[in-house]
């Protein structure tokens with residue numbers, strides 16, 4: 001099979017051996033150049049610093065492992081402890097591909113032990129309390145650990161229970177799914193297979209009726225903000241490719257489809273192409289009656305009031321109401337927050353919209369009050385960036401700035417620009433690769449980032465997983 005045949009197979013949705021495709025992609029000129037370019041060592045390599053001090057990293061996911069690998073290489077005499085419960089690592093972006101039937105569950109679970117070297121002290125536990133005033137923390141089993149420097153990489157915590165009538169153990173029953181569900185401490189991602197079964201159940205129902213399918217998105221910060229829409233388009237296309245259909249409702253607490261106007265415009269075109277999607281903006285899921293299959297939303301909206309002659313404009317009046325919607329199938333994206341240990345500590349923002357999330361400077365990623373503390377990944381209370389792509393860009397910043405601090409430099413040299421990436425799967429075989437930062441669009445390649453492309457689908461499906469596993473987690477890109 002050559003690349004042309006591969007392309008035809010994907011576009012016609014024929015069966016495809018993933019391993020054949022992986023082999024082909026690894027041999028293709030594009031893949032080779034990307035891998036060669038991105039694998040080049042970054043400046044902070046090869047025992048560049050003699051700085052000393054005990055560093056504790058908390059977490060065992062993407063951000064923690066990327067920082068760990070870089071610190072081990074950059075320090076001549078590393079003294080690093082990692083506190084992480086998980087011996088298995090979940091490649092979370094792959095949860096979507098498992099749901100869509102493109103990956104097997106085993107494609108997204110790796111052994112974590114290979115990333116944590118023997119020179120590192122690994123405490124297989126979770127932090128229960130942080131005491132940053134005394135440079136100490138305590139784990140769930142009661143071990144007290146002190147540190148000179150701390151890196152927090154604990155990710156997010158899901159809160160299904162904040163939706164009345166719902167709990168995580170109800171997923172997979174009564175037409176309810178959530179691709180997000182996982183137990184990262186145990187190294188499992190059951191939401192992926194639950195949603196794969198849900199795709200099939202919707203497909204089965206669409207053979208005899210036109211089911212109503214609701215996809216929800218909450219108002220809290222989300223990891224992978226495009227996740228709910230990925231499920232929306234893939235589950236719709238899963239039907240379409242067999243000439244089946246359903247009524248899809250995208251019920252989002254947001255007022256738009258995407259924060260970047262160019263991407264928003266492109267998604268609107270995608271939705272028109274489907275022709276069976278209704279958007280319900282300003283709708284936050286607050287209750288589920290699983291038996292009756294009714295979802296209740298808190299709907300906020302504005303209506304036009306009196307004309308104000310002085311301001312020369314209409315007064316806009318805020319309104320709210322509860323809206324009930326019957327459904328046959330519902331995909332729920334849970335509200336999220338920082339993990340309790342951070343949210344309940346002095347490390348979290350103490351007030352404001354980011355309350356509870358780690359209070360780091362949005363550029364240096366140094367804690368704003370505790371200068372020997374840094375953050376990486378989803379836990380950070382910064383305006384954008386809850387993606388693995390953000391963590392990848394944050395890794396060198398955190399390590400460079402931490403080492404500068406250890407070396408008693410007066411200023412932290414590196415600044416995070418807010419980079420994040422959403423490979424928005426708009427159908428089987430097409431992705432909009434939305435890369436942006438604090439200033440707006442930030443494409444890595446000279447291509448229109450709003451354009452859905454087959455090449456991005458191939459890149460995401462076949463190349464990102466090995467790049468993540470062998471390069472990113474080893475701090476090599």
Ligand SMILES: Cc1cc2nc3c(=O)[nH]c(=O)nc-3n(C[C@H](O)[C@H](O)[C@H](O)COP(=O)(O)OP(=O)(O)OC[C@H]3O[C@@H](n4cnc5c(N)ncnc54)[C@H](O)[C@@H]3O)c2cc1C
Pocket residue numbers: 058059060061062063064083084085086091092093094095096125126127128153154155156179180184185223224227339341376377378379386387388389390391421422423
């Ligand atoms: C369905 C889905 C699709 C996604 N798609 C994409 C995508 O296409 N592209 C992309 O870039 N990103 C994507 N992401 C987001 C990406 O996976 C995360 O942003 C990334 O994993 C964040 O890394 P992290 O280290 O901050 O957190 P995580 O990787 O989630 O790791 C958190 C770690 O902290 C540990 N932990 C938690 N609490 C404690 C504690 N108290 N003590 C010690 N350890 C603790 C956990 O066990 C875990 O090991 C997706 C995520 C999901 C769920």
